[in-house]
Amino acid sequence: MSEPTADESSGRSGAAEPERHRQMPERTGAEEGDPPPGAAMGDERATAPAGGMSPPEPDGADAAPEPEPAEPTAAELEDRWRRTAADLDNLRKRCAREIRRERMAERELVAAAFLPVLDSMDRALAHAGSDPRSIIEGVRAVREQALAVLAGLGYSREDETGVPFDPARHEVVGVIEADGDKTKPGSVAEVVRPGYGSGERQLRPAAVTVAQAPGG
CATH class of the missing domain: 2.30.22.10 (Head domain of nucleotide exchange factor GrpE)
Known part of the structure; x- marks a missing residue:
């Protein structure tokens, strides 16, 4: 039995080579399930959130303290005191004017209530010359009228x-x-x-x- 020649051996190996390439395709990128680059090395960038945003800093740790309000000066305090004293004096004057106005209104009310009493007395005196006995009846009528006015005022x-x-x-x-x-x-x-x-x-x-x- 004769041994195969070199040309025959090279022909068989050349036919089998394409079949091996078809069975094992070349990996061109990261396959599903592969760890991200740098994960095996403990790179902190692998755990960073998407979008490139850095994690928020804790509140109050690096916040600057608010400045305290400045204390008022003596001139400011004196100005406040003068303004308050002026407001109080204006209020006192306004209350006094209101009291005087109310008193005058009450006096006018009482005087107006007694005007009919005076009218009745004038009528009684006007008829006193014709019949003196009518004066008595007129006085009684005026008295009742005056009592009604006082009762209407609460007395x-x-x-x-x-x-x-x-x-x-x-x-x-x-x-x-x-x-x-x-x-x-x-x-x-x-x-x-x-x-x-x-x-x-x-x-x-x-x-x-x-x-x-x-x-x-």
Whole structure:
């Protein structure tokens, strides 16, 4: 059996070579699952976030402290004091003007309420020459009208007898003995001068005589 020649051997090896290249393709890039470059060497750039952004710094570590406000000078304090004193003086003057205005308004209200009373007195005097007895009726009408004005202002007339004595409403001007069922001990026997108003809204208390038990 004769040995193959060199030409035949080279022909067979040349045919098998392309088949080996087809079975093992050349790796041209990073395959799936391969570690990123530099990971095996412990490179810190391998763990950096995407986009090239550096990790945020901790708050308060390198923050500069805020500057403290400057203390006011003596001139500034004096200016503040003068401004405050001027505002207070203006407020005092404004309050005084408001009080005077309110007082004048109340006086006008009371005076206007009594104008009808004066008109009634003028009419009564105008008819006094024709019938003198009409003066009495006119005076009574004016009195009722004046009492109505005072009651409308919050000062009703206090002239009741037989009611218990009340130091807040009555002023004792005399003491008499109790007279049976008419005047009981500790009650108002007679009103010498009527009072007007009651409680905190009182023009004057009623001057009265008070009954007491016999021998008291």
